[in-house]
Amino acid sequence: MQSIELVDLRTQYLKIKEEVDQAVLRVIDSCAFIGGPDVNAFKEELQNYLGVKHVIPCANGTDALQIALMAIDAKPGDEILTPSFTYIATAEVIALLQLKPVFVEIDPETFTIDVKDARSKITSKTVAVIPVHLYGQCANMDAVIEFAKEANIRVIEDTAQALGSFFTDKNGVKHRAGCIGDIGTTSFFPSKNLGGYGDGGAMMTNDDELALKLKMIANHGQSKKYHHDSIGCNSRLDTIQAAILRIKLKYLDSYIDARIAAADYYNNAFRNMDEITTPVVASYSNHGYHQYTIKLNGVDRTALQDYLAEKGIPTNIYYPVPVHLQKGYVEYGMKAGDMPLTEELTAQVLSLPIHTELTEEQLAYITENIIGFIRG
Numbered sequence: 001m002q003s004i005e006l007v008d009l010r011t012q013y014l015k016i017k018e019e020v021d022q023a024v025l026r027v028i029d030s031c032a033f034i035g036g037p038d039v040n041a042f043k044e045e046l047q048n049y050l051g052v053k054h055v056i057p058c059a060n061g062t063d064a065l066q067i068a069l070m071a072i073d074a075k076p077g078d079e080i081l082t083p084s085f086t087y088i089a090t091a092e093v094i095a096l097l098q099l100k101p102v103f104v105e106i107d108p109e110t111f112t113i114d115v116k117d118a119r120s121k122i123t124s125k126t127v128a129v130i131p132v133h134l135y136g137q138c139a140n141m142d143a144v145i146e147f148a149k150e151a152n153i154r155v156i157e158d159t160a161q162a163l164g165s166f167f168t169d170k171n172g173v174k175h176r177a178g179c180i181g182d183i184g185t186t187s188f189f190p191s192k193n194l195g196g197y198g199d200g201g202a203m204m205t206n207d208d209e210l211a212l213k214l215k216m217i218a219n220h221g222q223s224k225k226y227h228h229d230s231i232g233c234n235s236r237l238d239t240i241q242a243a244i245l246r247i248k249l250k251y252l253d254s255y256i257d258a259r260i261a262a263a264d265y266y267n268n269a270f271r272n273m274d275e276i277t278t279p280v281v282a283s284y285s286n287h288g289y290h291q292y293t294i295k296l297n298g299v300d301r302t303a304l305q306d307y308l309a310e311k312g313i314p315t316n317i318y319y320p321v322p323v324h325l326q327k328g329y330v331e332y333g334m335k336a337g338d339m340p341l342t343e344e345l346t347a348q349v350l351s352l353p354i355h356t357e358l359t360e361e362q363l364a365y366i367t368e369n370i371i372g373f374i375r376g
């Protein structure tokens with residue numbers, strides 16, 4: 001059996017090696033290293049795939065979030081609602097811009113933002129909410145949008161983990177994740193569902209005015225050459241990455257299907273295990289399984305991880321410490337016990353290997369070992 005990886009990028013690459021190698025060489029040969037036709041073509045192809053009016057490529061998913069917050073004119077002291085159960089980048093950009101992150105609990109079943117809790121934390125300074133489509137599943141965007149309209153605040157969807165996932169709204173209309181709020185942001189970090197071979201990111205919007213602003217801010221606040229209408233930053237999608245992403249975008253749906261098939265295998269294997277809560281898929285979203293994350297009930301997580309590591313099965317914890325309890329974020333005044341649901345989850349979750357190349361043999365080996373450990 002081939003060794004098990006948390007994410008097997010190499011086997012995936014070998015299947016598209018010829019196409020990718022040619023594309024990379026073509027960019028080098030053209031010497032169009034910055035911008036160039038591949039970035040524009042990728043932008044258009046991603047727009048078509050998502051069914052969104054504007055895609056603005058940028059350097060990474062963290063920049064995408066930062067530029068989005070700059071584009072909505074958030075000012076120092078303004079408050080941004082976001083879950084504490086997320087990757088640090090979501091809160092980091094808020095802090096970096098001297099805005100105030102206001103941490104919100106998550107729904108303990110879907111691990112996405114609890115809008116009821118968000119509603120209770122609204123103040124006169126709140127200007128936006130950033131739901132995170134965690135692990136590949138959409139937050140309840142009907143509830144988020146309704147709440148944001150009521151509160152007159154903006155919605156920025158952190159779609160770094162859920163590009164390609166679908167949200168079905170209350171009228172039965174399907175939307176791609178990231179294309180529902182005012183702005184969606186995503187990442188092409190290699191392990192993401194649409195991953196490049198280096199860093200990359202993008203913003204999505206259906207709003208023409210916001211699109212112009214996002215584009216301008218990502219390019220030094222430049223409206224026309226050497227005319228800078230606002231303070232911006234330098235955040236470009238690398239041309240070689242764009243050329244690779246154009247190829248991988250063609251396979252994104254089949255990559256997601258492969259992840260879902262692996263998740264189905266896990267779900268079925270664990271269906272009679274009280275000690276394992278498998279991912280709950282909400283009625284309004286599908287799950288792209290950026291992560292396959294189980295909740296352990298009364299199982300020694302560290303012992304299980306050690307046991308699996310010995311058997312050559314890597315696992316990971318996303319995320320062991322919630323943002324509100326991170327050392328760098330003490331100034332926001334949160335302490336242990338302030339967010340019980342989030343804190344309990346960080347102690348219970350365990351992410352198993354999930355990628356596009358898992359074989360049945362590997363899945364059988366992983367699940368047998370987990371069940372074997374729990375049953376003793």
Ligand SMILES: *Cc1c(COP(=O)(O)O)cnc(C)c1O
Pocket residue numbers: 060061062063086087089090132158160161186187188189199200201
């Ligand atoms: C990966 C990730 C980001 C950041 O993306 P980068 O491209 O690494 O900057 C932001 N938010 C979430 C939820 C992520 O998973």
